[in-house]
Each structure stands twice: as structure tokens, then as C-alpha cells.
Amino acid sequence: LRVDRIVSNTDWPFESASADDLVEGTWVIAKIHGSEVVPIRAVPEGADLGLERCVLRHGIRSVFPPEVLSAAAAAAKPKLSTSRRDLRDLVTITIDAKSTTDIDDALSVIPADSSGALRVLVSIADVDLFVSDGSPLDEEARLRSTSVYLAGRVIPMLPDVLSSDAASLRQGEDRPVLTAELRIDPEGRT
Numbered sequence: 001l002r003v004d005r006i007v008s009n010t011d012w013p014f015e016s017a018s019a020d021d022l023v024e025g026t027w028v029i030a031k032i033h034g035s036e037v038v039p040i041r042a043v044p045e046g047a048d049l050g051l052e053r054c055v056l057r058h059g060i061r062s063v064f065p066p067e068v069l070s071a072a073a074a075a076a077k078p079k080l081s082t083s084r085r086d087l088r089d090l091v092t093i094t095i096d097a098k099s100t101t102d103i104d105d106a107l108s109v110i111p112a113d114s115s116g117a118l119r120v121l122v123s124i125a126d127v128d129l130f131v132s133d134g135s136p137l138d139e140e141a142r143l144r145s146t147s148v149y150l151a152g153r154v155i156p157m158l159p160d161v162l163s164s165d166a167a168s169l170r171q172g173e174d175r176p177v178l179t180a181e182l183r184i185d186p187e188g189r190t
Helices: 049-057 066-075 136-144 160-166
Strands: 028-033 036-042 105-110 118-125 148-150 153-155 177-184
Touching: 049 148, 066 136, 066 160
Parallel strands: none
Antiparallel strands: 028 036, 105 118, 118 177, 148 153
16 A cells, blocks of 8 residues: 555554544555455555565465564573583584574584594584564564575564574674584495
8 A cells, every 4th residue: 555644663553533634645555444444554655565475465474563563572581501512613514594594593514533434513503592383473473484585685584683683693793503413424324
């Protein structure tokens, strides 16, 4: 819906009269209730309208409610257990694309031992450390189920403060992970 009035740049449901301030040409997502058009959120300037239509058509949750953003900000600094194994000395390679900001998995290989067996460590971001069961973050993640990857756009399952920062396995930054260690013998058996 393109409007001929100004909208505030807020991204989550408009307060009752805030749609009265829309700027001409602003695109908004809106619902129609009877004969009334109710704006829900402004489309960010420069957004791909084709992608916005796709997101809307498929009911993809693309904006986080304020309480979820607050919970994410609070969860971004978890207390780490001192019983965690320190793997920072291992050369570890992430397996996401170079442009990915939510880097959530990585591999390490420990050279063959005297038996010829390699040890492969598969690590994933320990999201459970940030998202407690039943929390607003957990409830929102359950509603989303997954991150959605579109051409040129990612709609994350968790807010960026977690998915692209605190839980992202970024180079040179300490991060909590869950790691599975596999021993692979010279015949390729695990």
C-alpha cells in the first residue's frame, strides 16, 4: 500500500494516530478492517518491494516485537561456565558464505594419530546459552522456526544482536559452542 501521507519510521505496530504523519510516497504494510485501512509498519526506504511482497504473501515474520529485542539485548552477555573446554588454540574454519553475518557452524581437524585416525570437531553456536526455554526469545524463535534466506536479504530467527553478534562465530572473538568430536579411521569409519 502506498500512502499519500507521512509515516514515522517506526518498524513495529503504529500507535493509533501515528499513521497520520506519513510522508507522501512511503510504502507501508497495512491490514484492511472493514472499510478502514490500518497501517502496521513502514517499509524501510530503498527496500526491494518484490521481496516485501513475498514476505507478506507468505506470512514471514520480518520485524521483532520490542519485548523480543529487549530480551535479546539482555541475553547477549551470558555467564560462561568455567567447566567449558577451551578450543581456541585449534585452527577452526567456519563453513558459511563470506557474506554471512550469522556464522553458526565451524570445523576443526586434528591431524592423524599413530593409528592413522583423524579427529574432526564440528562446532555450532551454543544458542541455548542465550535463549532460555519459554522466554520471549524462545517464543519468537518458535513462531519463526528458522532464518529465511531470500535473494539479497536474510530474515533471522533471532535478533541481530544475537544471530550476527553475540552467538556468531566471528574471527578473533571468543564464543561459546557445542562441539561434536568424531574420530575417523584410515578406512573412513567414524
